[in-house]
Amino acid sequence: MKQEIDRLPLRERNRQRTMRRIIEAAIELFSTAGYDQTTMDNIADKAEVSRATLFNYFSTKRALLLPFANDLYEKNIQPQILSYLKEQPATRDVLRFLFMSIYEQVLTLPEMERGLRAELFQPQPAMMKLSHGHGFFKTLVTIVQQGQQRGEIRTDISDDKLGRYVGTLYVSLLVMESKDSTSTSYVSEIDTLLAFLQGALKG
């Protein structure tokens, strides 16, 4: 990552550094003071940038929720999944654990679900943002690989493609459903999706 940045023109490098500093400031404040209690001024102060610069990079506080969610995902959820995989669980159980962890540790935070949905409606399609190249997508591919090794998941379709199918379906559920985002409706959506995937992954 560092090396990649080194190869960019100076101006772009500085842009990325500022962006990174803002994101890190926001993540720290959201984690400690909480999302609702954090103001854009707090973020600007902590990142040591002007208010104008901050708004130039992120026009709303809500736009900082996606990097925050990514961070929570990579620091907390991903390690939990990787360690759970060591116990050789059934694929359906890992997927359920993954989707429920996202719900409990990310989506239930204040403003998170609404904010993420708003973010996911932005130009790039949701599945691009949340799946390809992203930690979530990698986790799914890892889960699929393990299932393939266990002989539980078909091998006539590549791990990469199966992971993408699963990710696309999960993300679409996140974007389309949950007008009433109660935990029961989330759980029932997940269970329906898992029932659908069961046969699909077995092949």
Next chain:
Amino acid sequence: MKQEIDRLPLRERNRQRTMRRIIEAAIELFSTAGYDQTTMDNIADKAEVSRATLFNYFSTKRALLLPFANDLYEKNIQPQILSYLKEQPATRDVLRFLFMSIYEQVLTLPEMERGLRAELFQPQPAMMKLSHGHGFFKTLVTIVQQGQQRGEIRTDISDDKLGRYVGTLYVSLLVMESKDSTSTSYVSEIDTLLAFLQGALKG
């Protein structure tokens, strides 16, 4: 449809009428003269609106490709599918026929695939645009219903939800793949998706 328009405020009603007129003019010109041969001026003339008005509604000619594709879908493909369904085909065969018809009758038209992909990258997520409430989505639900009646498709998940899963996966394939949009790569993507869906729909 007509009644719905009648209930809107005058200004919005006029806006929708103008939009409709532009879309119809574009569809007619694209169908007769062809997309490449049609200019924005031709469209403005035919719709009897000024160039300024036209650009106000559609900033590029390409933006008119999605309504054109919808029209082709509803006028040609949907009826073919409905009539094929009368022969009681296997679900996999109808889905394959549907996806191949979209390819042959829509995606291979000049600029269509590139244009649609660009359109699908716009604010609303692709699956919203192309699936919910849209003819394509309704066709999928009809196909699923018939499969359920034939006992070929699971009934523990609703036709509506199964149709949405299938639509989401198909649309994501349209958006993400096909950098090299050769017909062989399309066919192989579709066959992989159908193999995935086979088990999923059976339950």
